[in-house]
Amino acid sequence: MSESQFSSAQSAHHALANRLQEIRLDAGLTARALSTAAGWHEAKTSRIEHAKQRPSETDLRAWCYVCSVPKLIPELVAEVRAVNSMWLEWRRAERTGLKQLNVAVRDIYERTRKFRSYCQTMIPGLLQTPQYTTAVLESVRDRRQVAIDDVAAAVAERVERQHILRESDHTFAFVLEEAALRYQVGGHAVLADQLRHLLDVSTLPSVTLGVIPTTVDRSTRWPVEDFYMFDNSQANVELVSGFLTVTHPRELAMYAETFTALSSLAAYGAAARRLITDALAELPAVDDGG
Structure with missing residues (x-):
């Protein structure tokens, strides 16, 4: 545990x-x-x-x-x-497929006004392209042996959720580890499109995007598990065996403090975009499916 x-x-x-x-x-x-x-x-x-x-x-x-x-x-x-x-085990959460699991969290995304997200290895869902989301959910389906194959419907639900990025009454703060820009999900072409999309959405007025360079001294704050904060009312943490929902004020304060500390290590604006373009430049110009 x-x-x-x-x-x-x-x-x-x-x-x-x-x-x-x-x-x-x-x-x-x-x-x-x-x-x-x-x-x-x-x-x-x-x-x-x-x-x-x-x-x-x-x-x-x-x-x-x-x-x-x-x-x-x-x-x-x-x-x-x-x-x-x-605490919700993935096996129980996904027994009715992946779409319903995404539908279940629609309301909290819609009503949240201040969203914070820290991701160590993946691009967070709100910033994903449909192709990247498809690759992620197909991997989840296969790895966790989800009985119902409704990936396409789950992708549509996630993509539709992204409309909140363009609504003025929401703010979004994303902090990524630089490694998340390079992990292969779906192949070079999918990742390249994802990185270009990341450059686009980072310019939205509601979005603040920080990238923690691999060269930063981590003595003061190590990488932690991916987590998502919805205002100051709830934090969700995705672990290997299940899905953790945190609502206790003391623990929410710990996640908020951790997010602030990790944010202080990140690069923003032109410096963050440079890290993204560097990762993009390392990818092959043409992808033949490999």
């Missing part, structure tokens, strides 16, 4: 477990007494209170009734649902 996954998902789980223990103690019940009244083994109560087992909504209702605090049921059910939604 990565540090970010542990920090967000596990800390929320532990907080819920601690609260349930406090409710039991406030009711003056031993773990054995609660277990007997709820109709389960005492070991289950221990696992729940030590965050080794996540309680179901039925467990929470029984816990509250036994502790004579039924008024807490809606609040605790909402809390466990938030914990459950914080």
